[in-house]
Amino acid sequence: MSTKYIFVTGGVVSGLGKGITAASLGRMLKARGFKITAQKLDPYLNVDPGTMNPIQHGEVFVTDDGAETDLDLGHYERFIDESLTQNSNLTSGRVYWRVISDERKGVYGGQTIQVIPHVTNEIKRTIALNADTGADICFVEIGGTVGDIESQPFLEAIRQFSLEVGRSNCLFIHVTLVPYLAASDELKSKPTQHSVKEMLSIGIHPDIIVCRTEHPLTDDIRKKIALFCNVEPKCVIENGDCDILYAVPMMLEEQKLAEVACEKLGLDCPKPDLEDWKQMLHALRHPHQTVKIGMVGKYVELHDSYISVNEALKHGGIESRSAVDIHWIDSESLEGDDADVEAILGEMDGILVPGGFGSRGIEGKIIAANYARTHNIPYLGICLGMQIAIIELARNVLGFKDANSAEINPETTHPVIDLLPEQKDIEEMGGTMRLGQYPCALNPESKSYGLYQSSMIYERHRHRYEVNNDYRDDLIKGGMIFAGTSPDNRIVEMVEIPSHPWFVAAQFHPEFKSRPNKPHPLFRGFVTAAAEHKNNK
DSSP: OOOEEEEEEEOSSSOSOHHHHHHHHHHHHHTTTOOEEEEEEEOSSSSSGGGSOHHHHOOOEEOTTOOEEOTHHHHHHHHHOOOOOGGGEEEHHHHHHHHHHHHHHTTTTTOOOOIIIIIHHHHHHHHHHHHTTTOSEEEEEEOSOTTOTTTHHHHHHHHHHHHHHOGGGEEEEEEEEOOEETTTTEEOOHHHHHHHHHHHHTTOOOSEEEEEOSSOOOHHHHHHHHHHHTSOGGGEEEEOOOSSGGGHHHHHHHTTHHHHHHHHHTOOOOOOOOHHHHHHHHHHHSOSEEEEEEEEESOTTSGGGGHHHHHHHHHHTTTTTEEEEEEEEEGGGGOSTTOOHHHHHTTOSEEEEOOOOSSTTHHHHHHHHHHHHHTTOOEEEETHHHHHHHHHHHHHTSOOTTOEETTTOTTOSOEEEEEOGGGTTOOOOTTOSEEEEEEEEEOTTSHHHHHHTOSEEEEEEEESEEEOGGGHHHHHHTTOEEEEEOTTSOSEEEEEOTTSSSEEEESSOGGGGOBTTBOOHHHHHHHHHHHHHHHHO
């Protein structure tokens, strides 16, 4: 069959969950045997989110092939369980960069470069590239809200694209808000009507309208939206609030969204195999215990800064039927003579130090790693969190009092963490780190080997600094083992402290490969260890 395209747009306000809607429908269609892929088109002018402040934009999600992307791609991967690529995230910045670069090279032969057709052609080219993976159905989410100036080239591009591949091969889903007015005790359809009118004015007629609402849609308002927006009543889909994010596919399945989508695309719609998804939801809804995990970070003001870690922790608790209560701890709150570290960390069943950049809050993270090590509390360090664990051990066990990362203190006499050799002469920040999936050889005597049940694993990276190999022997004398290294033994990928009940840290980002129905081994092991620690108190 020819590739089908599902374009997902948003109206009225931002933050309605276009990405979750697309990911949920993708899950339902994959459960029916279709091969799915997904793509996010972002209107901002940054080339990618890699240099953006996590507190402003949220997490940077990294793909196998090293793309630094929007966090919505994390939702897609977790829901549809497919690895996405460089072509799965496109920004206005990247589009204009490519077009201007081609213009400078003379590719356009002296033409006047315009938004139409040159910018829209570049957008269409990337949409087609992403679909070249052999997918049956390609989801394309347009960031922002219809009516935004920034989104106009993308909306025009998908309008043109639908004509070029054939309207029968395209489906337009528009996600809108149906607000509730308490004073009059009624749902209001007018914002949705205006949003659809805006879509019609640019030549796109939504086939399905997904209505975000805090109150159930009545038959009257469903019919009213259908009438004024020129769709059938069955194409007005209610998208209410769910107790668990991963319940959204089941809610939309009850609304028959997948059936309507298949009908509109001319596809057969077999019954879905959602048994593993149902079992996962049952486990999440019926935990046997709750564990407290201290998330010691520097971007805790915005929880989306660590969204993949948050979700991986939830996944990790499924096997031991443990609900995870994340305690957000600003690492700077652990610093200073007046900080009550015992009061902040003493009740934690596990301590996790995630990735990050820059010097702010570093000392607080070192204090957290020290507390976990000396109080036998399960510890999971991720990227910077592994480097922190090494700095802490070097200072407090090996006696290298000024031990540090060369990133934090270039003048340290003990740079136990230093730049990767290939990073020495790089000046630009964007897209220049060690990015994407790399192999890691596991030490058969490590906990990690037992968790993965494999001697070779493949994980995603995003870092510039690594363990300084000059200190390997010292770290081993201090009680660490290297649980994982690059296959050539050049880069330390994982460390553990065998004498500790559960102290594991990784240079890579395991959270990017965790799925709700396939929890990542490290998060499963960490939450299980936290549950054991809780029960042994």
